[in-house]
Amino acid sequence: MTDVSSIAATKRHDSLGCSMDRLDDDRTIEGRDMSFHRKRSASAPPGRVTTPATGRGYLLGLSAAGGHSRRIIKEHHSTVHDFEQNAVYLRNFADDYCADLSGSFDFMLLEINHNALERIADAADLRSVSELRPVAAHADPVLGGMLGALFATVDGSADRSALFVDQLSIAIGVHVVQQYGNGRGNVAASGRRLSSRCQARIKDLVQSQLNGELTVEQLASACNLSQATFLRAFRETMGKTPHRWLQQQRIEKAVDLLQFSQTQLSEIASVCGFSDQSHFTRAFVQAMGATPGAWRRSRQLSA
Numbered sequence: 001m002t003d004v005s006s007i008a009a010t011k012r013h014d015s016l017g018c019s020m021d022r023l024d025d026d027r028t029i030e031g032r033d034m035s036f037h038r039k040r041s042a043s044a045p046p047g048r049v050t051t052p053a054t055g056r057g058y059l060l061g062l063s064a065a066g067g068h069s070r071r072i073i074k075e076h077h078s079t080v081h082d083f084e085q086n087a088v089y090l091r092n093f094a095d096d097y098c099a100d101l102s103g104s105f106d107f108m109l110l111e112i113n114h115n116a117l118e119r120i121a122d123a124a125d126l127r128s129v130s131e132l133r134p135v136a137a138h139a140d141p142v143l144g145g146m147l148g149a150l151f152a153t154v155d156g157s158a159d160r161s162a163l164f165v166d167q168l169s170i171a172i173g174v175h176v177v178q179q180y181g182n183g184r185g186n187v188a189a190s191g192r193r194l195s196s197r198c199q200a201r202i203k204d205l206v207q208s209q210l211n212g213e214l215t216v217e218q219l220a221s222a223c224n225l226s227q228a229t230f231l232r233a234f235r236e237t238m239g240k241t242p243h244r245w246l247q248q249q250r251i252e253k254a255v256d257l258l259q260f261s262q263t264q265l266s267e268i269a270s271v272c273g274f275s276d277q278s279h280f281t282r283a284f285v286q287a288m289g290a291t292p293g294a295w296r297r298s299r300q301l302s303a
Contacts, residue, residue, distance in 0.1 A: 025106075029150060029160065031169030032215075033116035037109040038151050044068065044101035056093040057113035058132050060176065062144055063087045064106040072136060073098040081137035086144035089136045090180055108147040110172065120173035121181065123227045129181030140179065146172050161212025161273075164243040170216055170227050194237040198223040202234075203249075206242075210250050210273030216242065250274065251287045258296045265292050 025040035063083040071080045081089070091097060112120070112132075121129040150160075150168050194202070201222040205214060219242060220230035231242070238245050250272045257268045269280035284292045 027151065029165060031110075031150075031165050031172075033112065033119050033173060034169055035111045036147070036150060036169075037111075038064075038107075039109065040064070040106040042104055044070075044103060044105045048073075049097075049099050049101055051093070051097040053096050054093045055114075057111065057117065058090060058092055059109060059111055060088060060090045060132075060180075061107045061109045062140065062147055064108055064144075064148070065104065067104040068106070069102045071100045073100070079136070083137050084139070086139055086141045087137045088140045088143065089134075089138075090132055091134050092132070095134075108151060110147075110176075112173075112176070117177070120170075121177050123170060124174040124177050125226060125228055126174075126177050126181060129177045131182050132176070132180045133182060135180065143172065143175055143179075146175065161243065161246070163212040163214045163216070163246055166215045166217075167231065167242050170231060174228050192229065192233045192236060194223060194233050199237065206246055206249055207253075210246070210253065210271075212243070212246055212273060246273075247283060247287070251284060254280065254284060254292065255288070255295075258292055259299050268292070 022041045022043075023039060024042060025038055027038040029036040063085060066084040066087075068083040069080065070083070071078050081087075083089075117129070117132065121127055146168060150165070150172075202219055205219060205222060216227050216231065219234075220227045223230055223233075225233065234242055234245075240248070254268055254272045257263050257271065263271070265280070266277045269277045272280065274280035274283065281291055284290075284295070288295055290298070
């Protein structure tokens with residue numbers, strides 16, 4: 001389903017060869033140096049799936065649920081792989097691919113081209129990585145957690161600011177080159193912390209763009225650090241990811257406006273960088289245990 005199928009040519013297929021007529025879920029997120037896809041259907045496509053060799057780079061698929069099986073066919077032999085939840089396959093588009101799929105299909109996928117792999121390895125301080133090794137049905141719950149967070153929704157909607165997607169893309173890229181790359185670099189040790197001056201720069205940048213339309217590259221550049229080093233140092237210093245910290249800054253500003261102004265809730269949502277009032281309410285309840293309106297009234301009664 002993730003590859004070009006020999007199904008009748010009249011069927012509609014997406015860029016990965018998935019039959020669009022059979023998909024129950026079909027989403028794409030463009031991230032840093034990678035494209036992410038969520039593909040789900042109750043059953044795998046009929047017939048043999050084949051993909052001729054191309055120079056597109058690499059395709060990694062992670063099973064979001066068990067119940068999928070595939071027989072991968074080589075020139076002189078074949079192998080059968082059963083995919084449980086968080087099982088990964090990774091293959092090079094440069095190799096011909098042929099497989100029989102069976103069972104249900106629920107995969108999160110990411111596509112990385114060769115130029116992107118070089119940039120990811122550089123950002124991860126793993127410059128010796130030049131290619132990824134193929135795997136099939138390899139368990140990777142860490143990657144499953146990150147991809148699951150990327151596609152997660154709350155009440156049918158998702159909060160995916162540019163900073164959130166960027167931060168996760170970098171973390172996913174670093175994990176992939178560390179786990180599946182052909183070389184090892186000097187990964188920076190933990191323990192590095194951001195200086196007070198760097199923290200002040202980051203706070204100014206984030207508060208000037210509470211909508212999250214920032215990139216990790218911008219934040220890392222403000223501290224003269226590589227992106228991977230910055231993310232490690234940020235977590236070490238702040239105790240949370242940049243996106244979680246952004247959420248905290250949004251809530252703190254909202255609390256100030258609720259307590260010391262008569263600004264309408266919809267306007268507070270906009271000023272504090274939330275996508276809409278519903279998003280603001282969900283985030284505020286999660287952080288403060290009450291809706292913005294109820295919290296404001298409780299403060300007025302106690303004043």
